[in-house]
Amino acid sequence: MTEQKPPITFRQISQPAHRQITVSLLLAVLAAFLSLVPVIVLVELVRTVMLSFQGEPIDASKLWLLVAALMVATVLHGQATVKSLQVSHQADGLLGEHLRQQQITKLGRLPLSWFTRTPSGTVKTYIEDDVTKIHQLIAHAPHDYSAGVLVPLLSLGYMFVVDWRIGLLGLVPLLLAVATMPFMMREFQEKAEKFKSSQKQLDAAVVELVRGIPVIKVFVPEGYDESIFLSRSRSFGGFYREWLHATVHPTALMKIFTSTGFGLLVVAAASPWLITSAGVPVADVLAAFLLINNIAAPLLMLSRTNIMFSEAKAAAADLTEFFNIPVLPPAAGGREPANAGIELKDLSFSYVPDTPVLSGINQKLTAGSITAVVGPSGSGKSTFAALIPRLLDPTEGSVRIGGVPSTDLRSDQLYRRVGFVFQDPYLMRMSVRDNIRLAHPEATDADVVRAARAAQIHERITHLPRGYDSVVGEDAQLSGGEQQRLAIARSILLDAPILVLDEATAFADPDSEAAIQRAITELVAGRTLVVIAHRLHTITGADRILMLENGEVTEAGTHEELVAAGKGYATMWARYQTAQAGIQGEEK
Missing domain, CATH: 1.20.1560.10 (ABC transporter type 1, transmembrane domain)
Known part of the structure; x- marks a missing residue:
């Protein structure tokens, strides 16, 4: 709209x-x-x-x-x-x-x-x-x-x-x-x-x-x-x-x-x-x-x-x-969400008219639960993730946060409740401290350090030439995994009850992946988590897994339930295990 x-x-x-x-x-x-x-x-x-x-x-x-x-x-x-x-x-x-x-x-x-x-x-x-x-x-x-x-x-x-x-x-x-x-x-x-x-x-x-x-x-x-x-x-x-x-x-x-x-x-x-x-x-x-x-x-x-x-x-x-380019319509902001639950009701989305990327999605994500969204490339996973924090508006249907349509929530209401860690984290050309503080400008230095510790990035920051005052892109040259952890520190500081992770470990090396996983564990405690998964072994403990194929949710359940069902997810899991075994064999 x-x-x-x-x-x-x-x-x-x-x-x-x-x-x-x-x-x-x-x-x-x-x-x-x-x-x-x-x-x-x-x-x-x-x-x-x-x-x-x-x-x-x-x-x-x-x-x-x-x-x-x-x-x-x-x-x-x-x-x-x-x-x-x-x-x-x-x-x-x-x-x-x-x-x-x-x-x-x-x-x-x-x-x-x-x-x-x-x-x-x-x-x-x-x-x-x-x-x-x-x-x-x-x-x-x-x-x-x-x-x-x-x-x-x-x-x-x-x-x-x-x-x-x-x-x-x-x-x-x-x-x-x-x-x-x-x-x-x-x-x-x-x-x-x-x-x-x-x-x-x-x-x-x-x-x-x-x-x-x-x-x-x-x-x-x-x-x-x-x-x-x-x-x-x-x-x-x-x-x-x-x-x-x-x-x-x-x-x-x-x-x-x-x-x-x-x-x-x-x-x-x-x-x-x-x-x-x-x-x-x-x-x-x-x-x-x-x-x-x-x-x-x-x-x-x-x-x-x-x-x-x-x-x-x-x-x-x-x-x-x-x-004159149409913008996302402003929200009235009269209602407050009752909780951190998410409901996608009759949701469809198209970037181009008559070419749906997502269609007919009806899902309820319980407050405090971990939901993983998986599927082949082009199945609509990132679009699914972008709809929750209202980076996009549905073509049809609605996304509800705590019972309130996201289109009825003002930006300040929405972003106090929904944090988003992108697959490709964007860091601004400013100090590491200010990059973390973007989520919460009034945060103290002690709050920033606590968030960095929880995100497993504090030690790396202290080894930079000027520590937290080092400027990203100048005297702070960070790897992809380190940038991802810095983005996670930003989300920890935001302290939003809902968090969306869009393939946060997709391009991380094993060491960075382990650090990111520890940071995510720290981050998700007590929160509603929606994670777009590329590495399937990272989401086997999710409360619920949604299998997306051609823009539709074709399967939903725990890892064990979906493997036992022997359908698309089970096939993807088997291929993933085979690929992982091959990689480990080459490393040996």
Whole structure:
């Protein structure tokens, strides 16, 4: 089940930055108007000075007033521009922080099934790349679009006010640049979408390549170049070269028509005729020289900004898509479980519609009992385990903790009662002490040490360079079995009445397995234990064993009962014993 809410829009997502964006936009508009003032003042200065060549006296007060206006306008324009960019960058920083906080909250509420079916590269794009790309949208778009649109319009308007022929002169590079733009931007949207899709696929391939380096080094022969990464890399490179080849000539023309040299060349070529034949004053022609590059040149900046803006809009669409992914619905949390019993009632689960992983499961796990779940690979054991602590929600039916559906328990209620030790324990890059304390942040150092002793990991920790202050991954390099015991210490500190172990000894060596088993014995005392078993000899003493096959519980009972029944479990047990005997024989 998922929440049904109106779709979230990017306007809602970006709400914390709206005020700063508005202020930045207003300052950018002011800067655009102020950018024209120095040019107007300079033209009037020249006009005033040139009157002296006609024998008229110079108006000194007007001259000084124009100089003062030039200085003030220049300073104010600089201040408005800087302040606009400063405020927009503050908005970008604020929004980036807000988005990452919201993303962390969102990730915590997403079902485990989303992570299993979503490529790592896509997750990276959502969390890292998209937040970075909207920088252009928030930090630069208000200023760039104001400057790119208003400055050319104001400049052209002033040129027409000065003289209509000067205005027409200003249109020459503008019209030529506009004429080349469709060729430069042809099929841009379609190609931009393909570029984005190809880049996502390449990102995903890079992540998978890095993860799979050990396998590639061992199994991929030297010179083998048909990996997914290289295939996608060639595809991306080929597409990019094709796109560049198609747009290189119109882009070059666009750069020529918007260049300073071309604008000055147009005015210089027309100046003799304007001054001698058309009778346009020199001061007015000077205005053309000063403003011609304000008209077409911003188009090139706008085209570049538009490309980055398109990427930013695509990133904003991605973020909107991410925040609209259905999450596990929140629980009311009005009821408290009566005990540590677990009931799975008419339970079915599918990662993909119409493809059940578990179906029709009805089981009651008594409070304080030990229940083992066994079965062949792909039978749904880990999914079964993930449903109890509500890492997933059932597609049909319910999981009840102490008589209360897990979907009715708030997170704090649920995780006070249910601990989970994963098959592949995740340790954060922090001190060993803080890794154990994750389960109970208020725990004392003495509590942490007691939990580590019970988990059979205290002695190993004391031999680390800085003991409990050693940082995992830096001066605390732990084996798989040691990491598992650290995770068990975390669960001991949590002191939850229900514990789920997902194949906790699957990859442990014999010494580590023995230590883990002692830790588990310490951990499960008085608790309801659900253990996903890979090594069958570890669960022969369980109160109840559930045999999962093709997503269904086909057998249930004690080890002795299931062996005596002579069905699937008995066959699995016989094969396991044979395999173990072979391993022991090889060791001898």
